[in-house]
Amino acid sequence: MPGPVPLLFLDVDGPLIPFGSPQPYPTYETDRSEPGGGASHPLLPRLDPAHGPRLSALPCELVWATTWAADANDCIAPRLGLPELAVVDWPETSATEEQDARNGLHWKTRTLVEWAAGRAFAWVDDEISDADRAWVSVWHAGRALLRRVDARTGLGDADYRVLDEWLRGARGTV
Template sequence: MKPLLLLDVDGVLNPMGRPTIDYRRYRCTIGTEVYTVHLNPRHGRRLLDLALSTGSELVWATTWEHHANEWIAPRIGLPALPVITMGPGRPRSEHGEMFKTPHVAAYAGRRPFVWFDDQVWAEDEEYLRVSQGLRDFLLVHVDPRHGLTREHLGMAHEWLTLTGFSQGP
């Protein structure tokens, strides 16, 4: 089974702090809402390289859901990706985990995964390990002020290759 690389948008690809010169500003309209996002076009190539070198599959794990394929992917050079749908409303937390965590667990099943998100904490890890019985995952907490860095990608690459989940060349 191919490992998964799960991607959040806000706080990960769209940092909340002052973006560096590597980022470009975009205005995205979804329904009647207009959002300003800052995206680094290099992220797409770096994520594709990580997926290729580890034999992993990129998947959106974001409240943007399918809108990420319309608004985010083309601006950073990613193809359309599978999407973990979060469903209507936000389920109540059982053990302090983030509302996305049960959806991620259901989608991943027994596949190993790396999850890049700015809101994953110890409660999410505990929920996945204890409540869901999952063992083969790495939660990469991204500082929302700075967004995704080479260090985060390096952590994922190292974990996938050292644990033997990498199916890359």
């Protein structure tokens, strides 16, 4: 009997809202309004609404793994046509995390592995490093894909192909 579908931990800034390139970015209009004044965020027009259907089509449980925290459900999800998603709550910075940072480990890594609790997961972020991949391979009992996305371009066709293939292969595994 297959286990639960894999998780997809999703960062916003970089993967969904590109930044850092000197060229102008395309902007997108949406007829969806965000509660809480999300439309006033200067980078939200860069959020391509086509990400919503593409993310929804992936065989996984989507989870916000972003500093936007619950604001992702108020500001990002409506523009993408996504339902309210689970949100990873980030702990206060600890001495362990400060040491991790000195060793090249991303501050999100430990929390995501704990949150997954052995369940297969993919993580999409623009700051993933080889140190994160190595740490996850040792400390996470399930399958994991850490997909670094170029913040200047955001999630693209190749990223979606890799995610879809990996998630289909990981479906039902822990």
